[in-house]
Amino acid sequence: GAVVSQHPSRVICKSGTSVKIECRSLDFQATTMFWYRQFPKQSLMLMATSNEGSKATYEQGVEKDKFLINHASLTLSTLTVTSAHPEDSSFYICSARLRGGQSKIQPQHFGDGTRLSIL
Amino acid sequence: AQTVTQSQPEMSVQEAETVTLSCTYDTSESDYYLFWYKQPPSRQMILVIRQEAYKQQNATENRFSVNFQKAAKSFSLKISDSQLGDAAMYFCAYRGHYGGSQGNLIFGKGTKLSVKP
Numbered sequence: 001g002a003v004v005s006q007h008p009s010r011v012i013c014k015s016g017t018s019v020k021i022e023c024r025s026l027d028f029q030a031t032t033m034f035w036y037r038q039f040p041k042q043s044l045m046l047m048a049t050s051n052e053g054s055k056a057t058y059e060q061g062v063e064k065d066k067f068l069i070n071h072a073s074l075t076l077s078t079l080t081v082t083s084a085h086p087e088d089s090s091f092y093i094c095s096a097r098l099r100g101g102q103s104k105i106q107p108q109h110f111g112d113g114t115r116l117s118i119l
Numbered sequence: 120a121q122t123v124t125q126s127q128p129e130m131s132v133q134e135a136e137t138v139t140l141s142c143t144y145d146t147s148e149s150d151y152y153l154f155w156y157k158q159p160p161s162r163q164m165i166l167v168i169r170q171e172a173y174k175q176q177n178a179t180e181n182r183f184s185v186n187f188q189k190a191a192k193s194f195s196l197k198i199s200d201s202q203l204g205d206a207a208m209y210f211c212a213y214r215g216h217y218g219g220s221q222g223n224l225i226f227g228k229g230t231k232l233s234v235k236p
Binding site: 038042043044046049091108110112115 | 161162164
């Protein structure tokens with residue numbers, strides 16, 4: 001089945017540093033990837049939609065200069081949290097959508113998430 | 120805009136018993152898809168069951184089944200013969216027609232299910 005690999009699974013870093021999270025579709029091509037943020041005991045909130053070869057579409061209230069998204073190939077999207085602060089601490093999950101008709105059956109395949117802690 | 124509402128923050132069920140999780144949604148679209156995802160403590164998102172709105176027949180996957188009421192915009196999940204491994208957060212999700220929304224999912228706030236031995 002389709003597998004999405006998200007790396008790293010856990011990051012702890014100092015305030016002010018930038019953190020890059022990778023999301024890879026291992027055995028399929030993903031023209032569209034999604035980045036979600038999940039606070040403790042809350043639901044997933046869509047941050048942005050990443051399309052291969054074009055600029056990401058950000059949801060209202062998400063700072064595009066803060067959360068840089070790059071989708072340079074059909075199998076890789078990256079999220080960079082720039083100049084991270086403690087309030088950026090959260091659980092970040094990516095997902096990838098299969099191309100064509102398969103997307104109707106299972107719309108997205110999720111990575112295992114990244115727990116980001118900013119000290 | 121579409122919304123998904125899960126009115127039960129927490130539910131509890133005895134092992135081997137049956138439990139129903141509620142979900143309602145709001146949309147003006149006629150063609151869409153509905154899903155239930157399970158998120159165990161590992162935080163991995165696992166697709167449990169899916170329903171296409173144009174299908175009247177309720178979806179079933181082993182011990183999991185849904186009660187899809189399109190007119191009422193209701194999509195509840197029934198778990199039969201509950202097992203300890205069913206304990207998790209359950210999210211109801213909506214996805215609009217492919218052409219309109221790029222396929223992104225809209226999630227409810229989730230229901231935390233506990234299973235008592």
